[in-house]
Amino acid sequence: MCAILLIVIATLVAARWHWHKPERYLEKRNAAIAEHIVQLSATERRYAVILGDSLVERAQLSNLCGKPVINGGIGRARIQDMTELARIARAGHPDARVLSIGVNDISAGVELEHFHKQYAALVAIYEPTHVVGVTGAKREPFNRAIREIASQAIYIEPLEEKWLQLDGIHYSNAGAQEWKDRLLAACG
Numbered sequence: 001m002c003a004i005l006l007i008v009i010a011t012l013v014a015a016r017w018h019w020h021k022p023e024r025y026l027e028k029r030n031a032a033i034a035e036h037i038v039q040l041s042a043t044e045r046r047y048a049v050i051l052g053d054s055l056v057e058r059a060q061l062s063n064l065c066g067k068p069v070i071n072g073g074i075g076r077a078r079i080q081d082m083t084e085l086a087r088i089a090r091a092g093h094p095d096a097r098v099l100s101i102g103v104n105d106i107s108a109g110v111e112l113e114h115f116h117k118q119y120a121a122l123v124a125i126y127e128p129t130h131v132v133g134v135t136g137a138k139r140e141p142f143n144r145a146i147r148e149i150a151s152q153a154i155y156i157e158p159l160e161e162k163w164l165q166l167d168g169i170h171y172s173n174a175g176a177q178e179w180k181d182r183l184l185a186a187c188g
Contacts, residue, residue, distance in 0.1 A: 025074075025075070025076075026074055026076070026077065026081060029057075029074045029075075030074065030081075030084065030085055033070065033071075033072045033074070033085055034084075034085060034088045036070050037049060037070055037072075037085075037088050037089050037092045037094075038088065038092065040068070040070060040092070041091075041092030041093065041094070045068065046067050046095045047067050047068045047069065047070060047094050047095065048063075048064040048065050048067045048068070048069045048070070048094055048095060048096035048097070048098065049069070049070045049072055049089045049092070049094045049096070049097055049098070050064060050069060050070070050071060050072055050073065050098040050099075050100065050183075051072040051073070051082050051085060051086060051089065051097075051098070051099055051100070051101065051126065052072065052073045052074075052077070052082075052098075052099065052100035052101045052132070053073060053074065053075065053076065053077045053078075053100070053101055053102075053103060053104050054073065054074075054075035054076065054077075054170065055073065055100060055103065055135070055169075055170065055171065055179070056071060056072065056073025056074075056100050056101075057071065057073030057074055057075050058073070058170070058171070058176065059071060059073065059176065059179065059180060060176070060180075061180065061183075064096060064098065064183060064184070064187065065095065065096040065184075065187035065188075066187065067094075067095055067096065070089075070094070072085055072089065073100075076104055077101065077104060078101070078104045078105045078108070079101055079102060079105050079115070079118040079119055079122055080118055082099075082101055082122055082126075083121070083122060083125060086122055086125045086126035087125055087126075089126065090125060090126055090127060096129050096130065096187065097126055097127065097128045097129050097130070098128060098129070098130040098131070098132065098183065099122070099123070099126060099128040099130070099131045099132070099150070099153075100131070100132035101119075101122070101134075102115065102119065102134040102142060102146065103134045103135055103136055103169055105118070106134060106136060106138060106139065106142055107136065107169070112141050112142065112145065115142055115145060116145045116149065119145060119146060119149050119150075120149045123149050123150050123153075127152075128150055128153045129153055129154065130153055130154045130155075130156060130183070130186055130187075131146055131147075131150040131153045131154070131155055131156065132156045132158060132183070133146055133147075133155065133156065133157055133158035134146070134158055135158045135159055135164060135168075135169055135171075136164075136168050136169045137168060139158065143158065154186050156182050156183060156186045157182070159171060159175050159178060159179055159182075163175030163178050163179070
C-alpha cells in the first residue's frame with residue numbers, strides 16, 4: 001500500500017513538474033505577451049512596452065509614460081530569452097520601450113564580456129528609450145556596461161539594498177512602489 005502511494009505521489013509530482021517547467025512557462029508567457037503586442041499595435045493606439053524578468057512581471061503597471069503599458073516581464077528570464085519578444089515589440093512601434101533585464105544572468109554567473117555582448121545585441125534589436133540597472137550584489141560592472149551600451153536611452157538607477165527583499169534581488173512592497181515611481185519620473 002505504501003509503495004503504491006509513493007508511486008502515485010511520484011507520478012503526480014513528475015506530471016506537475018512537466019507542466020510547470022520553467023521553459024514551458026517562458027514559452028507560454030512569451031506567446032501571450034507577443035499576442036498582446038500585436039493586438040494593441042494593430043489598433044494604432046499609443047502605448048508603451050516594458051520587457052524584463054520577474055521584477056517587471058511582478059510590477060503592477062497600468063500605464064507608463066502616460067500610455068497604456070504592456071508588461072513583458074517573464075520570471076526567470078535571461079537576456080537571450082527576450083530576443084524574439086524585442087523584435088515583435090519594436091515592430092509594433094510603441095511610444096516608449098523600457099528594458100529591465102540581466103539580474104538572472106548575473107545570478108547564473110555570466111561573465112561580464114558575455115553579458116556585454118548579449119545585452120548589446122538585445123539593445124540593437126529593441127532600441128529601448130529607457131533602461132533600468134540591475135539589482136543585487138556584484139551589479140556595478142554590469143550597470144556600467146548597461147549605461148555604456150544603451151547610452152541613447154534614459155538610464156534609471158536600480159534600487160538600493162534597503163528596497164529589496166531578503167533575497168537581495170526582488171523588491172519589497174515599498175521597493176515596488178519606489179521602482180514604479182522611478183520609472184514614472186524618468187518619463188518626464
